Amino acid sequence: MKADLIAPAVAQYLLEHSTSPDPLLEELAKETAQATGGNAGMQISPDQGLFLTMITQLIAPDVAVEVGTFTGYxxxxxxxxxxxxxxxxxxxxxxxxxxxxxxxxxxxxxxRVTLTLGPALETLAAFDEIIDLAFLDADKGNYPGYYELLMARMRPGALLIADNTLRRGHVADPARNEPTTVEIREFNDLVIEDPRVTVLMLPVADGMTLIRKNP
Structure with missing residues (x-):
């Protein structure tokens, strides 16, 4: 569990009282760690995976989109x-x-899955289906561009989930000005100022923001 913003004892309690990942997800997490080394941190945590499954079950989308697939968790x-x-x-x-x-x-x-390889700013621009659910977890500097491409294709009432929106809490510290922190801070400001959406930022893992396109 990625829980940098939560006290360790609370994080452990949350873990113990949430459904555990099954053997296949555990196998994938292990292989990702072995195959990608230092990049393994790009993989979402088990609690995020459970959250995504439950949200998908609740929304029952006809068309879901993921920007940033990595090893597939x-x-x-x-x-x-x-x-x-x-x-x-x-x-x-x-x-x-x-x-x-x-x-x-x-x-x-x-x-159930179609994979398109290539720069997503280009491939998403060519995508012509109406989106019900989107998950954004790619290169942070291009979040604003991905956001606009997704919003243009989302139906009213559709949900976009953006990952890593707290950057270990650094976005709330004006003294932290690393490039990625600045990029996410600017993205967060862009979203909250967008009149087209309703926004809820959750302290799950490294921050997950729920962005619902208003009817």
Whole structure:
């Protein structure tokens, strides 16, 4: 569990009182750590995965989109929550998404997922379906661009979930001006000032922001 903003004892209690990841997700997390080394931190945490599955089950989207697939943990969780819809994944790495493909097959959800490789600012621009649910977890400097492309394709009432929006709490500290912190801080300001949406930022893991497109 990524819980830098929560007291360790509380984080452990939350973990003990939430459904644990199943063996397939644990296997994927282990392989990701072995295959990607220092990049393994890009993978979402088990509590985030459970959250994504439950949100997907509640929304029951016909069209879900993920920007930033990495090795497939989040996409596997979203795909498992689908009830007839389809997940469209956008990423640039053939190497890392090859792991995702294997786990989609192992999880029996490969027939629910379409993967598009290439810069998402270009591939999303060519995407012409109406989106019900989106998960954004890609390069932070391009969050504003991805946000606008997704918003233009989301139906009224659709939900966008943006990850890493707290940056370990650094966004709230004016003295922290690392490039990624500044990028996320600017994105957060962009979203909260957007009259098209209703926003709820949650202290889950490294921060997850729920952005609902207003009817």
């Amino acid at each position: 989040s996409s596997l969780c979203i795909a498992r929550g689908l009830s007839g819809g389809r997940l469209h994944c956008f990423d640039v790495s053939e190497e890392w998404t090859s792991i995702a493909r294997r786990y989609w097959a192992k999880g029996g959800v490969a027939d």
